[in-house]
Amino acid sequence: MHMADALLTPAVGGAMAAVSVAAIAYSAAKIKKEDFTNSKVPLMAVSGAMVFAAQMINFTIPGTGSSGHIGGGILLAALLGPWAGLLALAAVLIIQCLCFADGGLLALGCNIFNMGVIPCLFIYPLLFRPIFSRTPSPKRSSAASIVSVIIALQLGAFAVVSETAASGIVQLPFSAFLLLMQPIHLAIGIVEGIVTAAILVFVHNARPEILTAAAAYGKTQAAADGKPRSARKVILVFAVIAAACGIGLSLLASSYPDGLEWSIAGVTGAPELAAQGAAADALAAIQERFSFMPDYDFAAGDGTGTSVASIVGAILVFAAAGGAALLIRFAKKSKRAKAQS
Amino acid sequence: MIANRVHDLYVLENLSDKDTPIHRLHPGVKILATFVFIIVTVSFNRYDVLGVVPYFLYPTLVMSLAEIPYKLLLSRFLIALPFCAFAGVTNLLLDRQTAFVLGGAAVSFGLLSLITILLRAYLCVMAVFLLIATTPFTSLTRELRRFHVPAVFILLIEMIYRYIGVLVDEASSMSIAYKLRSVDSKGIAMKHMGSFVGQLAIRSMDRGERIYAAMMCRGYSQPTHGHPSHSGPSIADICVCAVLIAAFLLLRVFPVLHML
Numbered sequence: 001m002h003m004a005d006a007l008l009t010p011a012v013g014g015a016m017a018a019v020s021v022a023a024i025a026y027s028a029a030k031i032k033k034e035d036f037t038n039s040k041v042p043l044m045a046v047s048g049a050m051v052f053a054a055q056m057i058n059f060t061i062p063g064t065g066s067s068g069h070i071g072g073g074i075l076l077a078a079l080l081g082p083w084a085g086l087l088a089l090a091a092v093l094i095i096q097c098l099c100f101a102d103g104g105l106l107a108l109g110c111n112i113f114n115m116g117v118i119p120c121l122f123i124y125p126l127l128f129r130p131i132f133s134r135t136p137s138p139k140r141s142s143a144a145s146i147v148s149v150i151i152a153l154q155l156g157a158f159a160v161v162s163e164t165a166a167s168g169i170v171q172l173p174f175s176a177f178l179l180l181m182q183p184i185h186l187a188i189g190i191v192e193g194i195v196t197a198a199i200l201v202f203v204h205n206a207r208p209e210i211l212t213a214a215a216a217y218g219k220t221q222a223a224a225d226g227k228p229r230s231a232r233k234v235i236l237v238f239a240v241i242a243a244a245c246g247i248g249l250s251l252l253a254s255s256y257p258d259g260l261e262w263s264i265a266g267v268t269g270a271p272e273l274a275a276q277g278a279a280a281d282a283l284a285a286i287q288e289r290f291s292f293m294p295d296y297d298f299a300a301g302d303g304t305g306t307s308v309a310s311i312v313g314a315i316l317v318f319a320a321a322g323g324a325a326l327l328i329r330f331a332k333k334s335k336r337a338k339a340q341s
Numbered sequence: 342m343i344a345n346r347v348h349d350l351y352v353l354e355n356l357s358d359k360d361t362p363i364h365r366l367h368p369g370v371k372i373l374a375t376f377v378f379i380i381v382t383v384s385f386n387r388y389d390v391l392g393v394v395p396y397f398l399y400p401t402l403v404m405s406l407a408e409i410p411y412k413l414l415l416s417r418f419l420i421a422l423p424f425c426a427f428a429g430v431t432n433l434l435l436d437r438q439t440a441f442v443l444g445g446a447a448v449s450f451g452l453l454s455l456i457t458i459l460l461r462a463y464l465c466v467m468a469v470f471l472l473i474a475t476t477p478f479t480s481l482t483r484e485l486r487r488f489h490v491p492a493v494f495i496l497l498i499e500m501i502y503r504y505i506g507v508l509v510d511e512a513s514s515m516s517i518a519y520k521l522r523s524v525d526s527k528g529i530a531m532k533h534m535g536s537f538v539g540q541l542a543i544r545s546m547d548r549g550e551r552i553y554a555a556m557m558c559r560g561y562s563q564p565t566h567g568h569p570s571h572s573g574p575s576i577a578d579i580c581v582c583a584v585l586i587a588a589f590l591l592l593r594v595f596p597v598l599h600m601l
Contacts, residue, residue, distance in 0.1 A: 002424075004421070004424060004425050004462060004465070004466075005379055005383055005461065005462070005465035005466075006383070006425045006458050006459075006461035006462035006465055007425060007428055007458065008383060009383065009384065010380045010383055010384050013380075013383070024491070024494060025491065028491035028493050028494050029491075031493055041493060041496060041497060041500070041553075042500065042549045042550075042552040042553040042556060043546060043549035043550070043553070044497055044549075045496075045497055045500030045501050045504055045549070045552075046500075046504055046508070046545045046546070046548050046549040046552065047542070047545055047546065047549065048497070048501040048504075049500075049501050049504035049505045049507070049508040049509075049545070050508050050541055050542055050545035052501070052505050052508070052509070053505065053508040053509045053511070053512040053541065054512065054538045054541060054542075056509065056512065057512060057516060057528075057529060057534075057537070057538070058528045058529075059528050059529045059530065059531045059533075059534045060527055060528045060529070060530055060531060061531055062530070062531055062532075070534075070538070075542075079542060079546070087493070087494055087497055088497065088501070090494075091494065091497045091498040091501045092501060094498060095498065095501060095502055095505070097469065098469060098472075098473050099349075099350050099353060099354075099473060100349070100350075100417075100420075100421070101417060101418065101420075101421035101466045101469060101470065102421065104379070104465050104466070104469070105375065105376065105379055105465070105468075105469050106379050106380060106383055106465070164428075168387070169387050169428075169454070169458065170428045170431065170432060171431065171432045171435045171436050171451075171454070172428070172431045172432075172435065191531070194531070195531065195534045195535065195538070197535075198532075198534060198535020198536070198539070199534070199535050199538045199539045199542060200539075201535060201539075202535045202536050202538075202539025202540070203539050203542055203543060206539070206543055207543060207546070210543075210546060310391050310598045310599065311391075311443075313391070313394075313597070313598040314390075314391055314394040314598055317394050317395050317397060317398065317598070318394070318397060320398065321397050321398045321401035321402070322401070324398070324401070324402055324405070325401050325402065325404065325405035326405075328402070328405040328406055329405055332408065
């Protein structure tokens, strides 16, 4: 479910990054309100590392001969509470992105949203806690985790499809991609839900206080704030931010097809939309002039002459890159040889 | 088998204590350049093979200047490739309209977008790997403070990064013990996952308590690195950063190969 940079446009990646950054900042502020000197941070760290390790354990799925691994969003939220769970999961996703290229840097916002914000901030307070918390029992905790994991994965898969379709790099139609993703993730969700349930039941039997403390964590926090419905409020706020970002940026993206302006605005941080519009128009004009494929359509055009020159150019770039690399290597080697002699 | 992943996790960082011009660059410069590089390469339209090609110079040059073994990065990239390759191939199958004819062979739009996706995937993955392989992890995370990332979150990333090694070791010895007790099993049976991961979870929570106690014994009260511990970028660093970003943007606005 990790999305890669190559299949995203900067507009979609940036919009989702904004949403995820807001979610992380909010969660971090929530944790900060709690006494910093409690044992929460090391607990979060070790649990995050535990989920990372648990994801590497492949288990065999009976009757299919295939194997699976857990995702861990609901598990972390159940062990740590929603805010801490999201922070730990986001940190795990960042490390996976940096060290294993599981999901790209630009795609981090999408991945944190799909796999972290959805299970921890949406599903956990709305589904898991209501089913779980009245009178915690093994039955309740397994029902809660199976339902939550399945719904969280369905929403996550839907988000992946939407983000990919909004980027328009992959040409698989939205409906076909959706038909491919949802059933696969339903199967994964059922398996992961059962495993998560088994883990939580085990933890519940051994240490019931861990799960009830986590479930109470968000609640007492809300009660202390004097805002009993804060979780729902937060979700509403995020939904509005997400919708606003999505609509605004897709308008931006559709008027300037390839998101160049977005990237430049991101670099300069220029807030003036009017000036940016003018600059964007100028850039668009320049781009139009030099574009290899104006309007993506030169099936009937006479572009063959230029394209051969361009391809030769491309080959030259590769040759130059390779040549320079060899040269640097050679220079370094001879320098080292000199130093040794 | 699981332990190999620990090695994989830290092998890139182990390259980061060399002393080359790239390693000496200020971490903030590298973070910024990597971000701009990725955003710019991804901002090309999906058929624009030629626009993306010049960006190959960046990872290639950085890799050789920083003396990073290309085989290692390349094999890492291949592991990350399959999903992008799959998406690219669906484009190849779905988008069969001829884009242009090259030496008698028709080139379809689908082929162009497949090539673009693979090139983009390579460039983006390499940019991130090179950032990690040339910058020690702690200077990277501490630099994030300058970008206003919350201190708790930075502390969390650093601790998770270090404790992954410990917990993967623990999971690995647990799975070896499991295998020794169960003949002929390929992995852990699904019905045993609950107690297996549950056990791991409880052990980790206990370990968390012990770590906390140890931190308290050493006088921990607040996340210590509220500010980056090292100095800001030098003028040379800023110049390198400006040149790199300007080059990326110029190549975006004036795609050289299109003008040939």
